[in-house]
């Protein structure tokens with residue numbers, strides 16, 4: 517889910533999946549999408565992709581895509597679909613297995629606020645049974661929490677997700693809004709040693725550097741901000757991936773080109789270099805089998 521408010525190009529606020537976009541689970545058998553067939557020719561009449569290698573969208577929510585959009589995902593991009601609630605985890609696990617794409621399962625802080633923590637054991641049970649590529653999104657969100665009790669709920673869920681990821685030996689995908697130092701403190705207190713990804717990074721350069729020193733990577737979305745620019749400048753390319761958070765921040769996974777362009781501009785290096793490196797970084801981070 518998004519850390520910022522604007523939906524790129526629309527001026528709309530991010531929304532929960534609309535009912536018309538929630539039909540993803542009704543996909544017909546046999547409509548399997550060959551996303552892993554990266555070398556396939558584009559449909560006739562379409563321009564060849566600018567980048568011959570597969571790109572990786574390190575964070576999106578295919579559970580919020582309509583059936584139509586799922587059936588016509590832009591080619592040449594491997595999406596990493598992420599859950600944020602139990603309901604969203606159910607859908608993402610099903611979609612990822614059907615499309616044979618990488619996926620993350622987790623409980624986001626906003627879900628801790630809207631649904632409480634009582635069902636956490638049941639939610640965790642489901643995650644354990646479905647071998648995701650990473651645990652997340654999860655973390656802390658100080659934008660939506662209104663009081664100490666809210667923050668406590670977020671912390672309970674985050675601690676559970678960190679423990680689960682450690683138990684499963686998986687990396688963490690972090691949602692953090694106005695809470696980067698608190699998230700990094702929590703990881704440090706836990707003694708977190710595995711990789712983690714700061715999804716939709718919206719902190720500043722110092723937070724980004726600290727995350728990287730702690731073994732993290734920074735996920736950049738193609739939306740300009742002072743803090744994001746600082747992060748791109750100060751973090752080595754080997755520690756950067758790109759994402760769309762589609763359909764929230766960008767409508768579709770081809771918004772990944774904006775992230776690539778942004779990193780290339782700030783670092784003053786060719787887009788091809790960024791495309792290749794960010795894909796390799798994501799493949800390594802999520803342990804994506806090609």
Ligand SMILES: [Zn+2]
Pocket residue numbers: 517518575576577598653761
């Ligand atoms: Zn998200």
